[in-house]
Each structure stands twice: as C-alpha cells, then as structure tokens.
Amino acid sequence: MALTIFSIMIVLLLLGFPMMIPLIVGAFVGFYSLFGGMGQMETMVQQMMAGIRPASLIAVPMFIFAADIMTRGQSAGRLIDLVMSFVGHLRGGLAVSTAAACTMFGAVSGSTQATVVAIGGPLRPRMQKAGYNDSFILALIVNSSDIAFLIPPSIGMIIYGVVSNTSIAELFIAGVGPGLLILLLFSIYSWIYAVRNNVPTEEKATWGERALALQKALWPLGFPLIIIGGIYGGIFSPTEAAAACVLYAIILEMFVFRELDFNGLYDTAKSTGLITAVVFILVGAGAAFSWVISFAQIPQAILAGIGIDQMGQIGVLFVISIAFFIGCMFVDPIVVILVLVPIFAPVVNSVGLDPVLVGTIITLQVAIGSATPPFGCDIFTAIAVFKRPYIEVIRGTPPFIFILLCVSALLIFFPQIALFLRDLAFAK
Amino acid sequence: MSEEKERSQLQSQTDTTGTDDAPLQDYQSSLPGFLGTIDTAISRIESVLLAAGVLLMALNTISNVVGRFVFQSSIFFSEELNRILIILITFAGISYAARQGRHIRMSAIFDALPPRPRKVLMVIIAIVTAIFMLGLAWYSLQYILTQAGRGRVLPSLQIPVWIILVWVPVGFFMTGLQYALTAIKNLIEKDIYLSTSVLEGYDDGEMEV
Amino acid sequence: DTWRYAFEEAITDVQGVFATKFKEEVEANSDHEIQLFPYGTLGESADIMEQTQAGILQFVNQSPGFTGSLIPEAQVFFVPYLLPQDEKELNEFFRTSKAINEMFPELYAEQGLELLTMYPEGEVVMTTKEPVAGPADLNEVKFRVMTNPLLVESYKAFGATPTPLPWGEVYGGLQTNIIQGQENPMFFVESTKMYEVTDYITFAGHNNFTTAIMANQDFFEGLSEEDQKMINDAIDVAFEYILDYQQGLTEESLAAIKEAKPSITVTRLSDEQRAPFMEAAKDVEAQFIEMTGDSGKEILEQMKADLANVSD
Ligand code: NA
Numbered sequence A: 001m002a003l004t005i006f007s008i009m010i011v012l013l014l015l016g017f018p019m020m021i022p023l024i025v026g027a028f029v030g031f032y033s034l035f036g037g038m039g040q041m042e043t044m045v046q047q048m049m050a051g052i053r054p055a056s057l058i059a060v061p062m063f064i065f066a067a068d069i070m071t072r073g074q075s076a077g078r079l080i081d082l083v084m085s086f087v088g089h090l091r092g093g094l095a096v097s098t099a100a101a102c103t104m105f106g107a108v109s110g111s112t113q114a115t116v117v118a119i120g121g122p123l124r125p126r127m128q129k130a131g132y133n134d135s136f137i138l139a140l141i142v143n144s145s146d147i148a149f150l151i152p153p154s155i156g157m158i159i160y161g162v163v164s165n166t167s168i169a170e171l172f173i174a175g176v177g178p179g180l181l182i183l184l185l186f187s188i189y190s191w192i193y194a195v196r197n198n199v200p201t202e203e204k205a206t207w208g209e210r211a212l213a214l215q216k217a218l219w220p221l222g223f224p225l226i227i228i229g230g231i232y233g234g235i236f237s238p239t240e241a242a243a244a245c246v247l248y249a250i251i252l253e254m255f256v257f258r259e260l261d262f263n264g265l266y267d268t269a270k271s272t273g274l275i276t277a278v279v280f281i282l283v284g285a286g287a288a289f290s291w292v293i294s295f296a297q298i299p300q301a302i303l304a305g306i307g308i309d310q311m312g313q314i315g316v317l318f319v320i321s322i323a324f325f326i327g328c329m330f331v332d333p334i335v336v337i338l339v340l341v342p343i344f345a346p347v348v349n350s351v352g353l354d355p356v357l358v359g360t361i362i363t364l365q366v367a368i369g370s371a372t373p374p375f376g377c378d379i380f381t382a383i384a385v386f387k388r389p390y391i392e393v394i395r396g397t398p399p400f401i402f403i404l405l406c407v408s409a410l411l412i413f414f415p416q417i418a419l420f421l422r423d424l425a426f427a428k
Numbered sequence B: 001m002s003e004e005k006e007r008s009q010l011q012s013q014t015d016t017t018g019t020d021d022a023p024l025q026d027y028q029s030s031l032p033g034f035l036g037t038i039d040t041a042i043s044r045i046e047s048v049l050l051a052a053g054v055l056l057m058a059l060n061t062i063s064n065v066v067g068r069f070v071f072q073s074s075i076f077f078s079e080e081l082n083r084i085l086i087i088l089i090t091f092a093g094i095s096y097a098a099r100q101g102r103h104i105r106m107s108a109i110f111d112a113l114p115p116r117p118r119k120v121l122m123v124i125i126a127i128v129t130a131i132f133m134l135g136l137a138w139y140s141l142q143y144i145l146t147q148a149g150r151g152r153v154l155p156s157l158q159i160p161v162w163i164i165l166v167w168v169p170v171g172f173f174m175t176g177l178q179y180a181l182t183a184i185k186n187l188i189e190k191d192i193y194l195s196t197s198v199l200e201g202y203d204d205g206e207m208e209v
Numbered sequence C: 001d002t003w004r005y006a007f008e009e010a011i012t013d014v015q016g017v018f019a020t021k022f023k024e025e026v027e028a029n030s031d032h033e034i035q036l037f038p039y040g041t042l043g044e045s046a047d048i049m050e051q052t053q054a055g056i057l058q059f060v061n062q063s064p065g066f067t068g069s070l071i072p073e074a075q076v077f078f079v080p081y082l083l084p085q086d087e088k089e090l091n092e093f094f095r096t097s098k099a100i101n102e103m104f105p106e107l108y109a110e111q112g113l114e115l116l117t118m119y120p121e122g123e124v125v126m127t128t129k130e131p132v133a134g135p136a137d138l139n140e141v142k143f144r145v146m147t148n149p150l151l152v153e154s155y156k157a158f159g160a161t162p163t164p165l166p167w168g169e170v171y172g173g174l175q176t177n178i179i180q181g182q183e184n185p186m187f188f189v190e191s192t193k194m195y196e197v198t199d200y201i202t203f204a205g206h207n208n209f210t211t212a213i214m215a216n217q218d219f220f221e222g223l224s225e226e227d228q229k230m231i232n233d234a235i236d237v238a239f240e241y242i243l244d245y246q247q248g249l250t251e252e253s254l255a256a257i258k259e260a261k262p263s264i265t266v267t268r269l270s271d272e273q274r275a276p277f278m279e280a281a282k283d284v285e286a287q288f289i290e291m292t293g294d295s296g297k298e299i300l301e302q303m304k305a306d307l308a309n310v311s312d
C-alpha cells in the first residue's frame, strides 16, 4: 500500500496539483484502503485539525506578521544597514551574515518557519540587490534556518529526550557543536559562491558611517533585545516573544517612523493570514497522511525486513540516519521522531550506542528533512512568503544538502563533534 | 545635507521589498451579475476574518503576558482562543488563497507543456481539487455533527468543541467552489486561469487581481 | 484478529508497562494480536479517545483528567486530598470502590465506552526552583498546570499563580524561568527530565495520578463471552501487575534522579505541613460540585464512602 500511495503522491505533485492535493489524496487512499471504504473519513478531518493545533505553531503567524510590518516599514532596513556597514566590504559578507542571522534567530525562536520569514523576508531583497542569485539566496535561507533544530531550545530534541528517556540538557549541549560546524561550512560555501560568481562588494564603511548606522538602528535594535532578552530572561515563551515583536513593530512603524497607517496594518494582517493558511493547510494535510503511515505500522514493516540486529554501531547509525532522512522527506518530523525512536530503541541499546549521539544525529536528519524536497515545511513557507515557484526555491539546495549529509557522515565517524561539549559540561 | 535629501537617501537604503511584494488587491469577482456580487461580498468577509484573526491573535497573546506580569494571573483561555483563531485563519484563508491563485504547487512540468495540454491539465487539476475540497467539506460537517453529539467541551472556556470547528466545512466548501468555478472559467475562456480571476504565471504581477 | 490499543505515555512509562502486560496476557491466552500505539503516534489524548469512540481503535488509555471535557464527573480525581495518601489503602480503594467499579462504567457507557478498569499511576509531586514547605512558599510562583479548571483552582488555593503552558514548552519554560514549578507523578518527572530544570521535589500528598483503560463498547459487546472474559482476566492481571510494579517505582525514580542530579532536594511534607494545603483544598471540592451538579455530588459522596471502607 505504501508504495502505491507514494507513487500517486509524486505523480500528482509533478503534474502541478496544488501541494495540498497530493497529501490529501495520499491520506484519503490510506483511509480508504485501511477501513475498506469511506467509513472513517471523519478521523482524517480530525487529524487535519490535530496538525494545526499545537500551541507552538502560533509563533509562525506572529513572526510572519512582525517581519512583514518591519519590512514594509523601516525597522528591517535600518537593521540590515547596520550589519552592512560592518560586513558590506567583505566578500560574501552579506551571505554569511544572513546564514548567521538565520541560525541565531532560529535558535532562539525555536521555529524554522518563522526564521524563514523573519530573517529571510527582509534579507532576500537586499541580497538580490547585492548581486546574489535568487535560488542561492532561497536555499541559503531555508537551510540556515534549519540549523535551529540543533541549537537549543529545540522541540525535536525535547521530544526525542522524552521518548527515548535521554537527558534533554545533554542533548541541547550536544547539538551546539554540529550546529556551529554546519554554520561554518555554509559560510565557507557562501564565500566560495561569492568569489566564483564575482559578487561585488561595497566600499568599506568608515567608523563615522558605522556610528550613524548604529544610531539609526537604535530603535529597531529593540527586536533582538525583545527576542533574546525576553526569552532567555524568562519573560516570554517563544510564542509570546513573537507577539511582543508584533506589538513593538506596530508601535515603531505607526508612531515612531510613521511608515504604516491603519490601512497598511490591515493589509499586512490580511497577507499574514493568507500565508499562514497556505502553509498550515499543508501542515494539516501532512498530519493526516502521517497518521496513515503510523496506523498502518509501515515503518515497522520496512525495518523488520532489513535485519538491523546484525549490524554494528556504525551500521545502525547509518540505517537510523537513512530512515529518518527518508521519513522526514515525506512526513512531519515530530511524528517521525515519535514513531521511529521507540522502534530503534532496542537496537540502539543492544549495540551500546550513546543515546545523546543518536539524538543529535536524528535531530540533524530532521533538520535536513524540513529543507528537502518533495515535502518540507520550510520549502512551503518560502514559496508562500516569497511567491517564487517551487522549482526555483529548491534549485539551489543540492550543495547545502550535500554539506548537511557530509556533516551526518562526519558525526557518525567522529561522534566527538557532538559529544565533546557534552563531556566537558557534564564531566563525563 | 538637507532634511529632504537625507530622507530620500534613507528611503533608497531601506528599499527592501515587502515579504509579499505587491499588497493584496481587493478581490473583484469576475462572475456575472448577482453571483459576482455575492462572490465579491464573501471575499470581503474572508479578508476581514483573516486580518481580524491575526490581529486578535497578537492581542490575545500579548494580553496573556501582561496579565501574568502585571496582574499575577494568566489568561486561562488564551491558548484555546488562539486555537480557535488559527482554525479561523486557516479556513478563511484557504478559500481566499484559492481565489487569489496562491496555493503552493510545483509547476515546473506543467509550465513546460504546450498551451493545449496545459489547459486540459489545468481543467483536470481544478476539477479534482474541487472534488476533494467538497468531499472534505462534507466529512468535516459530519465530524462536527459527531462532535456535537458527544458534547466534548474546551477545558477552560467550557464551550462545546464543535463550535470552534464551524469554519472548517465552510472553508473547504468555499475552496471547492472556487476550484469548480476555475474549471468552468478555463472551459469558457481562451486563456489559462489559475483561479477565476488570476491568469497563470508567477511573475505576472499585473495579472494578480 | 488484530486489536489496536493507544495510550498517552511512552512505552516505558506506567501506561506503556500496563499496555505491554495486557498485550502479553491477551496474546498468550488467545489467537488475537495487539498493536500498541504510544504517545503521539496517533494523535493526542483527545484524538485517540475519539478514534476509540469511532471504532478505529479497540482499546484506549485516557486519564480521567482529560476525559473531564467529555465526562465532567471524571474530574473528581482532581479534587485534592480525596484519594488516600497511603499506598495500601489506595490500592484497596481501586480494587473495591463502588464509584469506580459500578458508577463510572455507566457514565463511560453513555459515551460508547466500556470502562475496563482505573488504576493509580503514582503520587503527584511538585518540582520547583525554590523549597516548598507551605502555601506561603508558593506565593507568586508561576506554576504550570494542565488546563483543567479544578487544577487551576487547586493551585490558586495553594497560593501559587497557576500558569497554563503547552507541554512542549514546559522544559524550556522552567529553564528560562517563565515558570518556577510544575506537578507530575514521580516516574514522569524522571522520564520527562523535569528534574534537570528544577531543584526541589516536594511530596504534599495532594493527589495520586489516576488513569483509566477502556474499550470501544460496540466492539466489546460484539465479542464472544469467552473473549470478554479473557480480556477482563488480562485486565485483572495487568492491574495487579501495575500495582506491584508501582511499589518502589517512586523510590526507583527518585534514586535515578538523585544519581543524575545529586544536588536535588527531596522533601516529604509532614502532616502539620500538609494541613494548610488540605484546608485550602476544601473550596475546590465545592467548586467540583458546582461544576458537575447532583451527578458529581453523588460520585463524590460514594467515593468518600468507599474510602471510609478501606481506611480503618
Ligand atoms: Na532551536
């Protein structure tokens, strides 16, 4: 059944159906064949609702809204001017700054989709103007946002920790090394890209110009303060920080910079709602599809067939990586963790693998999966927000995916990349 | 540097296009007569709900923070209210997105086809999508009726769960209707339409109605 | 046949242990096979409950606290200090209670559910950043509770600022100090690593987390008498097994936590220290009756009678 469903979905996708249709048809065929007819379609609706229910998803529309207000007004531009006054003269400086900004914002906000919007939204036009190719920009934004999965707080790691009975604090620390390694490799790739494509640099700004840029950015610097200070200072949950940014953005753009009037606010809210709906209906349809996979116990069936018990540590890690990589290509990452982790738990134990290492590798696969075609939440978000065709959004991804896969392999052969900091912190 | 000049320079420096380049224009139905009036009116309602939903969500979330810090008391229904709003936004939004031709699709192969097969495919896509949307409208209505029969309530607000779902069948139905009309539009007109009022093609900013 | 059984916790938590035992019993004594679906694999608590009502799942484990949105009377298990604080009395209560074994099954039947049994999952403890010896110590402490009106009232009465937070944000919320406390049974504090982000574990004896296992009623009634008996026997075996399993589970969890975090402080409040909490809890009982009317009052009174029978 699984193979039939996947084939139908891919065909519908390639023919140009709205993306929700392959997912809905996949779920529909699953429900139809599992229950021999239309008798249980209500549960399909239930699961679509369940998909858009998690409270943490609220951060997505809130960050979209805040970013849209900032970008339509002056806040975003002033912040970018400030960054540019320091890195504009460096080859690839803007690209590296974008990757770093995505990593930081994603790390703190905990939402990769929100990162695509909040950082990608304002920076993409500026990178285009600086001479970067759009496909490169889109791929950079989507993939850098996904580093956020590895850097605390990470919802994927929390769920893995609970399901596998592993220390979440240790997981959090173990994610930092690989996360920074990926950022470093992305930065190197960005630099190579800028050199090879001869992306022009700006003239080096004087300290006076930098001071001026800083002065102009004083008000907008409140945003990072709200997000970082608010969350780490225990004032806000990430979702609340997003809403606080909305409030601050409205105050700045309507009353300080006077760039936005009530009509503008209304239009921005409407467009935020539209983007949210377009992405969330896919999240909902994806949840219904995930339910089918989970209910039919398809992963169990596949894994039972490959004889994982006979493999050594390295073999098991490879199988886990591949299973999560493929799973996350088609199914919501959280569901993949919930379903697959218990299946792998016995073999992870029996070959004596460190569950923290396994968790880090799994989280990395989840990050890759969100940016990998055909179904990836961050790809959907980028399409909806930037209004670019699917193919253009994914065209630039291969080098990034390649880097991520290299890091996966490195992690398998050199676990210390992840465990070094953990061992240091927990004196193991 | 004069005030005027500084301002214009600042403008050019901050000339970052919005995340959503062209602001969404008000929708004008291309349906004839009375139907068109209704269609336009519904789209207005949807856009008001979308905007109001997003604004209320921000207000609700911020109020909760203020309540917790200033009044030492959280708003208990805050999370449930956001859940209601997210369903409202999603399901008012999917039909609005269908009108605007904004649903995400992978069109690379589609775009490469010659006009004639492309048009045939567009009609098929619109019909199949309409069928599934209308089907989901039906089953979500059934789901609501089942929910109403069981009487489950939201823990904090203590209101029946089915009430927060009423937008689901309506949203699916309106979306299905939009795709059905798109199929008809493609059969009647010479050009290829993504929705009743949007010609295909991503880059055609002007075509975005 | 293949029967499907979903529950609200991971396979290694108490509900998972119960489910695994039940599965073993059924498969040993019949030709039926049972597939287990742990937390989240088919949706959240309310989802798996609905799927059981729809007949997609045959068995579901849902705690009455969640069932409260469907069957208000089930919230009686959130009335603080109602259940015995002594383990032997508690076990005897679950075995013999008329409210649990006769009255609740009727209420569940109205929702198309066959209530097979209820069982305790362990004493609920508070984990906090600062020591708790009495209600005064909870003053202005933002305490995460499930979104349940009675729990909220309880913690208000205890002097805290009850703060709803989605489960996924609790760990991070404690880490960044948005909240300063949460409550859960001991084994869950261990398995969800709540002790990593709090420093004090307090036993106030205010509750023992109760859960219930039920079957789809049409399914159950459609079974042969032989199969029904086989299921009930399997439930009985799993029930006694889980009571046994729990003896010392709290201590084991505590030992594991102490090994992972030696700096943790564990306090069992004395009877004198519990008194002000018990006093504060009286309003909550009134609140329960207000919410559930005569039917709730009847259940509450029967439970008290059942409790009187086991405590002497
Ligand atoms: Na993160």
Ligand code: NA
Binding pocket: A328, A329, A330, A368, A369, A370, A371, A372, A373, A374, A375, A376, A377
């Ligand atoms: Na993917």
